Each structure stands twice: as structure tokens, then as C-alpha cells.
Amino acid sequence: MNNQPENFVGIDVGASTTKAIIINADKEILVYSVNNTGADYGAAAEKAFANACRQAGTKGSDRYLVMATGYGKRNVPRADDTKTEISCHARGAFHYFPKDHTLIDIGGQDNKIVKTDRSGKRVNFKMNRKCAAGTGAFLEEIAYRLDIKMDKLNQLAEKAQHDVHIGSYCTVFAATEILARIREGAKVEDIVKGIFGSVVKRVLEMDTMDGNVVMTGGVVAYNPFLVSMFEEKIGRKIFVPPHPQFTGALGAALYSLESKGGINA
Amino acid sequence: MSEEKKPAIKKIQATGQMRKIMADYFYELDAAARDDSKKVAWCTSVGPAELLLSFGFHVYYPENHGAMLGATRMANDFIPVANAIGYSPDICSYLTSDIGSFIKKETPLSKAYEGIEGVPKPDVLVFNTNQCRDVQDWLSWYARELNVPIMGVSTFRNIGEMTDEVLAGIVQQIKDLIPKLEKISGNKFDIDKFREVLALSKKCTEMWRDVVETMVARPSPMSFFDATIHMGPAVVLRGSETAVQYYETLHAELKQRIKDGIGAVEDEKYRLYWEGMPIWGKLREMSELFIGLKTAVIPSTYCNSWIFNAFDPADPFLSMARAYTEIFIVRDENFKEKYIEDIVKRYKLDGILFHDAKTCPNNSNNRYGMPERLEKRLNIPTLTINGDLNDLRCYSEEQTRTNIEAFIEQLQAK
Ligand code: SF4
Numbered sequence: 001m002n003n004q005p006e007n008f009v010g011i012d013v014g015a016s017t018t019k020a021i022i023i024n025a026d027k028e029i030l031v032y033s034v035n036n037t038g039a040d041y042g043a044a045a046e047k048a049f050a051n052a053c054r055q056a057g058t059k060g061s062d063r064y065l066v067m068a069t070g071y072g073k074r075n076v077p078r079a080d081d082t083k084t085e086i087s088c089h090a091r092g093a094f095h096y097f098p099k100d101h102t103l104i105d106i107g108g109q110d111n112k113i114v115k116t117d118r119s120g121k122r123v124n125f126k127m128n129r130k131c132a133a134g135t136g137a138f139l140e141e142i143a144y145r146l147d148i149k150m151d152k153l154n155q156l157a158e159k160a161q162h163d164v165h166i167g168s169y170c171t172v173f174a175a176t177e178i179l180a181r182i183r184e185g186a187k188v189e190d191i192v193k194g195i196f197g198s199v200v201k202r203v204l205e206m207d208t209m210d211g212n213v214v215m216t217g218g219v220v221a222y223n224p225f226l227v228s229m230f231e232e233k234i235g236r237k238i239f240v241p242p243h244p245q246f247t248g249a250l251g252a253a254l255y256s257l258e259s260k261g262g263i264n265a
Numbered sequence: 266m267s268e269e270k271k272p273a274i275k276k277i278q279a280t281g282q283m284r285k286i287m288a289d290y291f292y293e294l295d296a297a298a299r300d301d302s303k304k305v306a307w308c309t310s311v312g313p314a315e316l317l318l319s320f321g322f323h324v325y326y327p328e329n330h331g332a333m334l335g336a337t338r339m340a341n342d343f344i345p346v347a348n349a350i351g352y353s354p355d356i357c358s359y360l361t362s363d364i365g366s367f368i369k370k371e372t373p374l375s376k377a378y379e380g381i382e383g384v385p386k387p388d389v390l391v392f393n394t395n396q397c398r399d400v401q402d403w404l405s406w407y408a409r410e411l412n413v414p415i416m417g418v419s420t421f422r423n424i425g426e427m428t429d430e431v432l433a434g435i436v437q438q439i440k441d442l443i444p445k446l447e448k449i450s451g452n453k454f455d456i457d458k459f460r461e462v463l464a465l466s467k468k469c470t471e472m473w474r475d476v477v478e479t480m481v482a483r484p485s486p487m488s489f490f491d492a493t494i495h496m497g498p499a500v501v502l503r504g505s506e507t508a509v510q511y512y513e514t515l516h517a518e519l520k521q522r523i524k525d526g527i528g529a530v531e532d533e534k535y536r537l538y539w540e541g542m543p544i545w546g547k548l549r550e551m552s553e554l555f556i557g558l559k560t561a562v563i564p565s566t567y568c569n570s571w572i573f574n575a576f577d578p579a580d581p582f583l584s585m586a587r588a589y590t591e592i593f594i595v596r597d598e599n600f601k602e603k604y605i606e607d608i609v610k611r612y613k614l615d616g617i618l619f620h621d622a623k624t625c626p627n628n629s630n631n632r633y634g635m636p637e638r639l640e641k642r643l644n645i646p647t648l649t650i651n652g653d654l655n656d657l658r659c660y661s662e663e664q665t666r667t668n669i670e671a672f673i674e675q676l677q678a679k
Pocket of ligand 1: 328357358359360396397398399400542624625626627628654
């Protein structure tokens with residue numbers, strides 16, 4: 001019996017959600033699975049893995065090769081290996097966009113900018129500093145303050161008619177600025193667009209945007225209007241891969257396929 | 266890439282001897298501070314220590330205490346105390362942790378050395394602003410608090426060329442200290458003694474340079490993290506025979522390691538420069554992380570800062586002025602870039618790590634576009650780590666780790 005693994009699994013244990021992807025040896029994606037990360041990284045990873053297997057209809061006897069990434073990568077019990085989310089996002093993005101590009105990933109806890117050359121090699125990368133400004137956590141905090149559901153942000157921002165400027169670096173200061181705008185009578189949709197604008201600014205000050213730009217991450221998946229604001233700002237089209245929140249998991253799965261390492265049945 | 270197994274840091278045998286001479290140094294200082302016939306001077310780490318030693322002062326270095334506060338992580342309890350009395354969390358965390366520890370009457374010295382109750386009480390405080398303004402503000406707090414005289418040298422910063430005018434100004438300032446130091450010490454200035462101390466300091470500094478230079482070898486017998494510990498005597502015992510002897514021992518051990526092909530990092534694959542301050546409270550973690558990643562972090566601006574090539578007993582004032590002014594931290598960006606470039610080439614490095622220390626802009630050289638310029642010029646990648654020398658509130662373990670791992674993954678894929 002051929003004991004090569006048939007399924008290559010990428011598990012991305014992120015700060016807020018855990019994503020799993022299974023691909024086959026032909027790099028075809030068999031399944032996507034996502035659940036909240038919570039406080040137990042190992043359990044979250046197991047859950048994502050089990051869901052993925054169930055949906056993919058794989059059998060218990062099937063062989064898997066698992067690559068873990070994300071904040072909780074070291075807590076994934078069945079991982080054969082780990083790789084940083086920076087490498088995995090770059091790998092996942094290059095799969096769909098095999099040209100030199102600048103990748104912007106807006107994650108729950110951090111933003112990454114990764115530059116890749118045309119052969120897929122990473123040239124350099126930057127992560128935002130300790131502050132949450134410009135990340136998914138920032139949007140969550142502000143949505144909470146404004147008493148808006150996260151999934152309503154995009155449609156509100158689309159309706160905005162006036163520019164509201166949020167300038168501060170700091171999430172707490174930004175929240176105070178928002179209070180001031182509310183006091184001045186700004187409409188909630190204008191404020192939400194102002195917050196998106198602040199995310200755009202925080203990201204663009206991290207690094208230069210050279211050549212093609214690709215965007216990934218959960219925030220991008222649910223807020224296409226934010227992407228259009230980035231496009232307007234940099235004056236060109238941005239490529240968003242399918243299922244942008246799974247880019248890291250996909251990269252991990254691809255790495256596991258490429259590593260052709262041990263077997264974890 | 267997995268680096269889960271706790272990698273072992275290879276112990277340097279000379280460490281025992283170093284601990285002993287450091288202990289002797291602190292006990293002697295402590296005794297001097299209690300003895301009315303002896304005088305204690307506090308001096309900034311790249312201040313005119315040789316002059317003070319020539320007067321017979323026992324010299325204590327507050328920055329060394331700062332580093333101890335950081336390494337023991339006691340700093341985190343004390344920084345807020347100084348913040349509360351008006352010293353901003355954005356200024357030097359050596360200063361804030363040291364002042365905080367004084368206010369709280371707690372010191373790592375009494376934990377490390379039984380019987381020592383506190384830092385040695387000074388008779389004079391002497392600074393050199395070559396490294397930063399913070400050292401002057403720092404000692405000024407003690408001057409007010411303890412009612413002790415303070416004096417020092419104000420050095421220009423961002424110097425490109427070392428001109429005669431610049432040096433003449435420093436020489437004059439050093440000479441101006443003499444009458445005041447004569448009064449406090451009760452001793453007349455003795456140029457022969459001064460030359461003698463300077464000669465010993467020169468020897469120490471040369472030995473330290475030889476120690477540091479062993480890291481050119483592949484695999485490197487020592488890492489930056491080891492070097493930050495072993496540079497202690499070069500800071501506090503320069504000008505003494507003890508320090509020279511110590512570095513002879515250490516150097517011999519490292520030479521032997523080179524001969525035997527023993528590296529500080531097992532199976533060394535990558536070699537990096539460390540630019541900036543150490544993160545004192547995370548030395549061990551950092552060291553283990555890099556060992557796990559088969560990466561030798563070796564030369565550093567920081568450890569090289571105690572190599573004073575210029576010392577010349579034949580011309581003590583001018584050579585001392587030059588030695589303390591030509592150091593990296595005092596120089597302009599062109600000088601600094603050239604300096605790093607030379608080392609990167611000589612040590613055959615794969616990349617440069619910049620530590621952006623939140624509270625020390627003076628040692629955070631990533632802030633004016635240097636990493637980007639060096640990447641282009643040297644065609645090697647750089648990585649900036651955000652952290653601090655002592656204030657661990659400014660440091661994210663997870664983020665740093667991810668950044669470093671991703672950086673090594675990038676080197677692997679090259
Ligand atoms: S150079 Fe930096 S760490 Fe050293 S004393 Fe000055 S501010 Fe503090």
C-alpha cells in the first residue's frame with residue numbers, strides 16, 4: 001500500500017478564528033472550515049480539523065500531513081510542522097496571484113505587509129507594532145462602541161455621504177475622536193467610513209505599496225468596501241483571492257504538500 | 266520549522282571567574298562606600314572613568330545597575346515608581362528603573378551579593394552626554410536627592426568627521442574636571458597615574474576587542490547574548506589588571522572552541538548582526554530561540570561600544586577625548602552605515618536585526634530609514650524588533666517570535 005499522505009491540511013489558529021483547509025496532491029481545495037478560536041488553541045484546531053474531515057468525507061484511514069500556522073500554531077497537537085503566518089499568507093497569496101506583489105493582510109490582531117518577488121520568494125515583510133489600530137480588533141472595538149454588528153459595517157460605510165476624519169494612531173484616542181464626531185452630529189455611516197479610512201491610513205503608513213497589490217484576511221472578506229477605499233487611495237486595482245480569510249491556511253496546506261514530510265494518520 | 270525542544274545554551278567556563286571578579290568589585294565598592302577614607306564616584310558607562318580611577322575613586326556605573334535591573338526583570342516593578350514622580354515612560358528605562366529602585370530601597374545587588382544593602386553612596390556624580398542626555402538627567406536626580414556634586418562632559422552628537430575643534434572642546438572639559446575632583450578626592454592630580462590607568466584600560470579594551478573578534482569564526486564560539494554578559498568587566502573593571510586577566514582567560518577558551526569547531530549555536534546556518542540595545546529581561550529566551558533556529562546572532566554595535574582603540578597613554582587627554590567621542594553612538598548616519606557595512610562583510614552575515622528600543626532613541630538606529638538603506642546597499646534583509654532594554658511593557662513576546670521565525674524562514678527560502 002502506498003503510504004504517502006493523500007490529504008494536505010493547513011490549520012491557521014488565528015487570534016479570533018481558526019481556519020482549516022484540506023487540499024489533495026493536485027492542489028485542489030477539498031474543503032474549508034472555520035470556527036472561533038476561544039481560549040483553547042488545541043481544541044479549536046482539533047475542531048476545525050474534524051469539521052474539515054467530515055465535510056470532505058475523508059475516512060479515518062486516510063493519511064494527512066498537517067502544517068499549522070497562526071498565533072496558536074505551537075498548540076496544534078496533530079501538526080507535523082509549523083510555519084509562521086507571514087510565510088503562509090505569502091504562499092497562499094502567491095497560489096492565486098503568481099506574480100510579484102505586495103500583500104496586505106488585515107488580521108484580527110495584526111496587519112502584515114509582505115512583499116514577494118515573481119518567483120514567489122519573500123523579499124521582506126512588516127507587521128504592525130503592538131497597537132491594535134488598523135486591525136480587526138480595532139474595528140470590533142469601534143463597532144462595539146457604536147453598537148453596530150460587525151457584519152453591518154460594510155453596508156453602512158457604502159451609504160456614507162460625508163467624509164469624517166479619524167486621525168489618531170491609538171485605538172483609545174480614535175474612540176474619543178469618534179465620540180467628538182457623534183457630538184458634532186456626524187451620521188453613523190459617515191463615521192464608519194471614517195473608521196475604514198483610518199484602517200487604510202494605518203496600513204499605508206506601514207510600508208510602500210509597490211507594484212501589484214493583493215489583500216487578504218477576514219476583514220477583507222467581509223468588507224469589500226474597505227478594499228475599494230484602498231484602491232481609491234493607491235489608484236489601482238487590488239487583487240483579492242477567493243476566500244481571503246483562508247489564505248494563511250491555504251499557504252500552510254501548500255507548504256505541507258511541498259514538504260512531503262512525515263505522516264500523521 | 267519547529268524549534269520546540271528547549272535548546273541548550275553552551276556554558277562558557279570562564280563565567281565562574283567573571284562572577285567572582287564582579288562580586289569582588291561590588292563588595293569592594295560597598296566597603297569603600299562605608300569607609301570615610303575612601304571615595305566613590307558614579308560614572309556613566311562611556312564617561313571619563315580613567316580620570317576618576319587615577320584619583321583613587323572607586324567607580325560605580327549606574328547603567329550596569331540598570332542592566333541588572335533589566336536582566337532580573339526587577340525593572341518592571343520600579344519603572345512605574347519613577348513614572349509616578351514625573352519621569353515619563355517614554356524616556357530611558359535604565360533611568361526610570363534605577364530611580365524607581367532607589368526610591369523603593371531595593372536592588373538586585375543585595376539579591377546577588379549577600380550583605381550588600383544598597384547601591385554605594387556616591388561622593389561625586391560624573392557624566393558624559395556622548396551617549397544621550399538621559400544620563401545627565403539621571404545623575405542630576407541623585408545630585409538633588411543626595412546632595413552630591415555633579416559634573417561632566419557635554420559631547421556634541423551626530424558627528425561625522427572628528428575635527429580638532431570638537432576634540433579640543435572635549436579635552437578642555439575633561440581638564441576642567443580636575444580641580445573639582447582634586448577637592449572631592451583630597452588627592453592631587455597625578456598624570457603618571459592617569460597614564461597608567463589609561464594603559465590598563467587600553468589593554469582591557471584590546472582584549473575585549475579580541476574576544477569579540479572571535480565571533481568572526483564560523484561557527485562562532487560565542488553569541489551576542491553571551492557577549493552582553495561577558496562585557497561586564499569591560500564596563501566596570503576597565504583600568505584594572507583584573508579585567509585584562511579575565512579577558513585573557515575568556516579569549517583562550519573561545520580560541521579553543523574555534524580550534525575544536527565548537528559553535529555557540531549547534532549546526533550554525535545563519536549569521537546576523539544585532540543593532541541596538543539588548544532586551545535584558547529576555548536574553549535567555551532570545552538566546553534559546555536563535556539556537557533553535559540555528560542562527561548565530563553575533564556582532565553588535567552594543568558590545569563593540571567598549572572597544573576604545575584611541576587610548577594612548579602618551580597623550581592621555583586627547584586620546585581619551587577621541588576614544589569617548591569617536592564611538593558609534595556619537596556619530597552621524599553615514600559613519601554608522603559604513604561601520605555596520607564593514608562588519609556585515611567581515612563577519613559574512615546574512616541579515617541585520619534592528620532593535621527599536623522604545624525608551625532609547627539613541628540606540629535605535631532603525632528610525633531614520635537606515636534598515637531600508639542598508640538592505641539596498643548590502644543586498645541582505647533586515648528585521649526590526651520592537652521592544653525595550655528594560656521596560657517589558659513595550660515588548661510582545663509572541664509578535665517578536667513570529668517576526669524572527671518569519672525572518673529565518675525568509676532566509677531559508679533564499
Ligand atoms: S543611551 Fe539609551 S539606554 Fe543608555 S542611558 Fe542613554 S537613553 Fe538610557
